[in-house]
Each structure stands twice: as structure tokens, then as C-alpha cells.
Amino acid sequence: MIWNEHYECMPRESLKKLQDERLKKTVERVYYNVEFYRRKMQALGLEPGDINGIDDIHKLPFTTKDDLRDNYPFGLFATPLENVTRLHASSGTTGKPTIVGYTRHDIEIFSEVVARSLSAAGIGKNDILQNAYGYGLFTGGLGIHYGAEKLGVTVVPISAGNTKKQVQFLQDFGTTAMSLTPSYALYLAETLEEMDIDPKSLNLKVGIFGAEPWTENMRKEIEKRLDIKAIDIYGLSEIIGPGVSIECMEQNGLHIFEDHFFPETINPKTLEPTAKGEEGELVFTTLTKEALPLIRYRTRDLTTLNYEACACGRTTVRMKKCTGRSDDMLIIRGVNVFPSQVESVLLELGETSPHYMLIVDRINNLDTLEVLVEVDEKIFSDEIRHLETLTKKISYTLESTLNISVKVKLVEPQTIARSEGKAKRVIDNRKFKEEQ
Amino acid sequence: MIIKQLTVFLENKSGRLSEVTRVLGENGINISALSIADTSEYGLLRLIVSDGAKATELLKKNGFSVNLTDVICLNVKHEPGTLHDAIKTLSDAGIDIEYMYAYAVGDNAAVIMKVSDAKEAIYILTQNNIDLLKSHEIK
Incomplete structure (x- = not known):
């Protein structure tokens, strides 16, 4: 289902014209209302008149999360607070949180893109959506909520956690759709298994997943264990929240709502645009936002943009499912390691539960990587040699995938913390990060 | 057994x-x-x-x-050589012992074993007059 055919299926030439116009307005807006951008543009010798459309976007400066932090809390707002109707804060990994603001019109846009997203996932007014994203400062909860209401879905604002009640409502309400983090979905699946509830006995048909990176294998696992279609939603609070892009039923890339958010991919080292079809760091310029318009915001998410037409009829560009964040990457003994690689290996081996934890340490100046894996019923044996064989098999496979030595440690079931929000997969005990 | x-x-x-x-x-x-x-x-x-x-x-x-896990429990006299007889019986029959543990109380000793084939082991040991305990007899 396509919620807004006019914009989602717009011929690309018309879309470009629309983007040209909207970019010009946004540049004017930030130049005259945000000192940070005015100074940055002046330093580059730029005036709003120099930007005549998307083709000039490369002239504009980048914005980073640090810029938002440095201008905490409202320094990048392009409107007086009296026009701001809502504030959200994103969980900063270090230091101060990132504050984002919305005017009434921004909330309208947010609701619009979420309504489009839910529609693309096959959700409509006859559906009951259990929204298990956290309500509060996190954009996920309220963002999905407003969009669902706009669409006319029956929305259950249950928020994250409270798993027993989630299950009860799934059964009693006949909930057909859920929005949640992939790790919480696996936790929910586990709870259903423990309670001896067959997912086939539920009405649940689709889940919208986002807020943390997840692999194709994890998708398969979720689809199998919950008996649903798992749709990837992408977003970040700086740009608006969830609903920047969404997969359609083709599940072949996420459609970016380009009439509101203009995407580029750059080489994160040289900051030069990547060649067509080449992976790069995703960069967004908001085209319609009033309170917090951002110019060339560096997301740190790595993806590839695909401009080919999609079978679903949308003309918008698709981004490949993000494989990792450039700042989520661990460098262990000089080797790049993504936690998602470990997850893939574990799921591919298929012998252990998908709950794992990476512990990175530095012992005698040597980085070490330890992977904790839970011993569940499937793999447990009364014979040590079987457990040792399994441990060796996992470390061998991990080593050949990651190209570093890995120590695998078996731990008791349920001892790796289950997250009801973003899963914490890495404990890095090395000190050098703080010293820098 | x-x-x-x-x-x-x-x-x-x-x-x-x-x-x-x-x-x-x-x-x-x-x-x-x-x-x-x-x-x-x-x-x-x-x-x-x-x-x-x-x-x-x-x-x-x-x-x-x-x-x-299925295991067996042998009941042997608490005397030199009895454990050897039992193990040799199993070994001659081609039955592997994965692990074992034992305790002796009074005149007898109980030997708990995980073997490669429990049923076969029970048969062979019984044929050779080696006593096996049932679960309620292990005290």
C-alpha cells in the first residue's frame, strides 16, 4: 500500500525540482536563523544565493553529532522556542545527550513519513499495532504513535518492556502488528517459547524493526520464531526519528522519503561523494524541517544508495540495510570488527542462542577479544569433549571470519543481559579511548 | 538398571x-x-x-x-581387583567408558559409569555376574 502516491511515486525529474526548491529554502532558513551555519558558510565564502539547487549541495559544510553536542541544548534551532512544540533527546554514548526540537509542522511531517512507512509495511486502519518502542525522550515511541494515528491504525501505546503484558495483549487483542527493536523481538520470541505459546496461534503478521543494526540472519530468525514478516525501518532523531526510510514488501532496500530528506553517501575519510553504487557513509540534508534543519548531517551509518526503480512502484531511492555504523566499529589488533559479524557467525552455525557479548580488553599491550555465548538446551552435553568441540568450532569460524584470534567462553543461560531497548553487545575494557 | x-x-x-x-x-x-x-x-x-x-x-x-543422561551403576565388592574385573569385561566387549565416578561404603563400592552403550553394558555385566544397582538402591 502506498500512502502518498503523489510524493512517493513522483517522476524523478519533478522530485529533483522539488528538492532544488526545498534545499534553497532550507539554506536560507539556516543562514538567517542559525549562527553556527551562517559562520560556517561565511568561512567558506558562501551565501544562500550560491546554492541554486541539489547540484550545489557539495559546496555546503557538513554537520556532525559533535556540532549538536557543542551547541547543546538549542543552539542549532532555527526558530524561537515559542514555535517548538516538542523536544526529544537521543541517548548519547558519551557526555551530553543530543537534543532535537520540532515545530507543529515538523510533527506533521514526522507523522506523515511514519504513516507512509507503516503503509509500506502493509499496515492499515484495520490493524492493531502494539508499539513497543520506548515512549519518552526516545523518538521511536511517540514518532510511531503519531504516524499510526494519522494512518488510522488502532495503536496500543504499550512502550518497551513489560513482556508478560505484551504477550497478554498479543493474545487478547489479536494484535496484528508490532514495532520494536530486533533484540527485544528475540527476547519476546523466547518468552513465548517459555510460556509454551505457539506464535501461529497469534494474529501477528508483521513487525517494524529499527533503532539498532541487525543482520539478514537475525531477520530470518525473527521471521521464523515469531511467524511474521520483519520490516526494517530506519531513522535517527537528528533527522526526524524513525521513518526516514522504510522497506517495502519487496524487502530489497529501504525507500528514503526524499521529498523531505536528501541523501548522499560519502567516503568517511576523504569526505568526497562515493561513486554511484559504492558503499559510503550516509549523509542527510533535511528539506522541510523548521525547528532543527540540518545540512549534510553525517549519520555514521554505512550504506549504498540504489536509484533503480522498485517493483513496488515507488520512485524514491533505496538505501541498503545498514551493515554497521562507522563508529560502532571496533578496531582490535588493528583489525576492524563489527559486532554484527559475530552475530552472523553464531546464527549461521545455528547451534547457539543469538545472545552474545563481546568483551574487548588489552592484556600486556595486546588486544584480546572474548565472545561470551550462552549454553542453552540445544548445545548442552554432559560430556566436556562435546562442549570443547563446540567451543573450538565457534572460535575457529569466528577467527576465519574476523581474522583475529577469538576466545569463546560458554556461560550459563540467561546470564547475558536481555535488553528491552538497544542491545549492548560490546564491553570494551581498553582504556585508550578515554586517553585520546 | x-x-x-x-x-x-x-x-x-x-x-x-x-x-x-x-x-x-x-x-x-x-x-x-x-x-x-x-x-x-x-x-x-x-x-x-x-x-x-x-x-x-x-x-x-x-x-x-x-x-x-543414561548411566549405569555397578555394585562391586570393596576388595582389590573387583573394579578391574568389571572394566575388563566392558573393555573386552568393546564398550567405551566415557567417564565414571565411585564411592565405597562398608563392604561394597558403587561405580557410576557413562558408557558408549548402556543396554549392551548391562547385558554383558549381568552375564558376567557383576551386580548392577537400580536407581532407588543408590543411597
Whole structure:
């Protein structure tokens, strides 16, 4: 289902014209209302008149999360607070949180893109959506909520956690759709298994997943264990929240709502645009936002943009499912390691539960990587040699995938913390990060 | 003659074993025999208890990985050479012993064994007049 055919299926030439116009307005807006951008543009010798459309976007400066932090809390707002109707804060990994603001019109846009997203996932007014994203400062909860209401879905604002009640409502309400983090979905699946509830006995048909990176294998696992279609939603609070892009039923890339958010991919080292079809760091310029318009915001998410037409009829560009964040990457003994690689290996081996934890340490100046894996019923044996064989098999496979030595440690079931929000997969005990 | 042995996965950290004994003790489950096989990272606690099914359920509920394994228990005279006779009998019949543990009380000794083929082992040992205990006889 396509919620807004006019914009989602717009011929690309018309879309470009629309983007040209909207970019010009946004540049004017930030130049005259945000000192940070005015100074940055002046330093580059730029005036709003120099930007005549998307083709000039490369002239504009980048914005980073640090810029938002440095201008905490409202320094990048392009409107007086009296026009701001809502504030959200994103969980900063270090230091101060990132504050984002919305005017009434921004909330309208947010609701619009979420309504489009839910529609693309096959959700409509006859559906009951259990929204298990956290309500509060996190954009996920309220963002999905407003969009669902706009669409006319029956929305259950249950928020994250409270798993027993989630299950009860799934059964009693006949909930057909859920929005949640992939790790919480696996936790929910586990709870259903423990309670001896067959997912086939539920009405649940689709889940919208986002807020943390997840692999194709994890998708398969979720689809199998919950008996649903798992749709990837992408977003970040700086740009608006969830609903920047969404997969359609083709599940072949996420459609970016380009009439509101203009995407580029750059080489994160040289900051030069990547060649067509080449992976790069995703960069967004908001085209319609009033309170917090951002110019060339560096997301740190790595993806590839695909401009080919999609079978679903949308003309918008698709981004490949993000494989990792450039700042989520661990460098262990000089080797790049993504936690998602470990997850893939574990799921591919298929012998252990998908709950794992990476512990990175530095012992005698040597980085070490330890992977904790839970011993569940499937793999447990009364014979040590079987457990040792399994441990060796996992470390061998991990080593050949990651190209570093890995120590695998078996731990008791349920001892790796289950997250009801973003899963914490890495404990890095090395000190050098703080010293820098 | 087949005896159900519980195996419990224990991480090497303090309090884990006492958690198992607490759960069993509080629920009136008696431990007849036990052994611990340890590695640098974890231990495997092997137990023969008065009610294996109930104990398994209780331990699982308390978050442990548990499995039930078929073992046999030999009853030999507490004298030199008796254990050798039993082991040789198995060895001659091509039956492998995966692991074993034993205790002696008074005139007899009980030897618990996990073997490659429990049924075959029971047959061979019985043929050779080696006494085997049933689960309720292990005390």
C-alpha cells in the first residue's frame, strides 16, 4: 500500500525540482536563523544565493553529532522556542545527550513519513499495532504513535518492556502488528517459547524493526520464531526519528522519503561523494524541517544508495540495510570488527542462542577479544569433549571470519543481559579511548 | 538398571554450586551421588538424585542448563581387583567408558559409569555376574 502516491511515486525529474526548491529554502532558513551555519558558510565564502539547487549541495559544510553536542541544548534551532512544540533527546554514548526540537509542522511531517512507512509495511486502519518502542525522550515511541494515528491504525501505546503484558495483549487483542527493536523481538520470541505459546496461534503478521543494526540472519530468525514478516525501518532523531526510510514488501532496500530528506553517501575519510553504487557513509540534508534543519548531517551509518526503480512502484531511492555504523566499529589488533559479524557467525552455525557479548580488553599491550555465548538446551552435553568441540568450532569460524584470534567462553543461560531497548553487545575494557 | 543422571552446567564463579544444592535441598530432593568435572572456564556437575524429573524441572526454572543422561551403576565388592574385573569385561566387549565416578561404603563400592552403550553394558555385566544397582538402591 502506498500512502502518498503523489510524493512517493513522483517522476524523478519533478522530485529533483522539488528538492532544488526545498534545499534553497532550507539554506536560507539556516543562514538567517542559525549562527553556527551562517559562520560556517561565511568561512567558506558562501551565501544562500550560491546554492541554486541539489547540484550545489557539495559546496555546503557538513554537520556532525559533535556540532549538536557543542551547541547543546538549542543552539542549532532555527526558530524561537515559542514555535517548538516538542523536544526529544537521543541517548548519547558519551557526555551530553543530543537534543532535537520540532515545530507543529515538523510533527506533521514526522507523522506523515511514519504513516507512509507503516503503509509500506502493509499496515492499515484495520490493524492493531502494539508499539513497543520506548515512549519518552526516545523518538521511536511517540514518532510511531503519531504516524499510526494519522494512518488510522488502532495503536496500543504499550512502550518497551513489560513482556508478560505484551504477550497478554498479543493474545487478547489479536494484535496484528508490532514495532520494536530486533533484540527485544528475540527476547519476546523466547518468552513465548517459555510460556509454551505457539506464535501461529497469534494474529501477528508483521513487525517494524529499527533503532539498532541487525543482520539478514537475525531477520530470518525473527521471521521464523515469531511467524511474521520483519520490516526494517530506519531513522535517527537528528533527522526526524524513525521513518526516514522504510522497506517495502519487496524487502530489497529501504525507500528514503526524499521529498523531505536528501541523501548522499560519502567516503568517511576523504569526505568526497562515493561513486554511484559504492558503499559510503550516509549523509542527510533535511528539506522541510523548521525547528532543527540540518545540512549534510553525517549519520555514521554505512550504506549504498540504489536509484533503480522498485517493483513496488515507488520512485524514491533505496538505501541498503545498514551493515554497521562507522563508529560502532571496533578496531582490535588493528583489525576492524563489527559486532554484527559475530552475530552472523553464531546464527549461521545455528547451534547457539543469538545472545552474545563481546568483551574487548588489552592484556600486556595486546588486544584480546572474548565472545561470551550462552549454553542453552540445544548445545548442552554432559560430556566436556562435546562442549570443547563446540567451543573450538565457534572460535575457529569466528577467527576465519574476523581474522583475529577469538576466545569463546560458554556461560550459563540467561546470564547475558536481555535488553528491552538497544542491545549492548560490546564491553570494551581498553582504556585508550578515554586517553585520546 | 538404567539410571538417570542429571548434568548441570556451572560457570566458574562463586555461589553457583551452592545455588544448585539450595534448590534441591529446599525442595526435598536427596542427592545420592555426585561428581564435578572442571575446566578452566566451567564445570559440569553430575548428580544422581531421588527425583530426577522434578530436580531437572526445578533447576531449569532457576535458570540452569540441565540434561538427563543414561548411566549405569555397578555394585562391586570393596576388595582389590573387583573394579578391574568389571572394566575388563566392558573393555573386552568393546564398550567405551566415557567417564565414571565411585564411592565405597562398608563392604561394597558403587561405580557410576557413562558408557558408549548402556543396554549392551548391562547385558554383558549381568552375564558376567557383576551386580548392577537400580536407581532407588543408590543411597
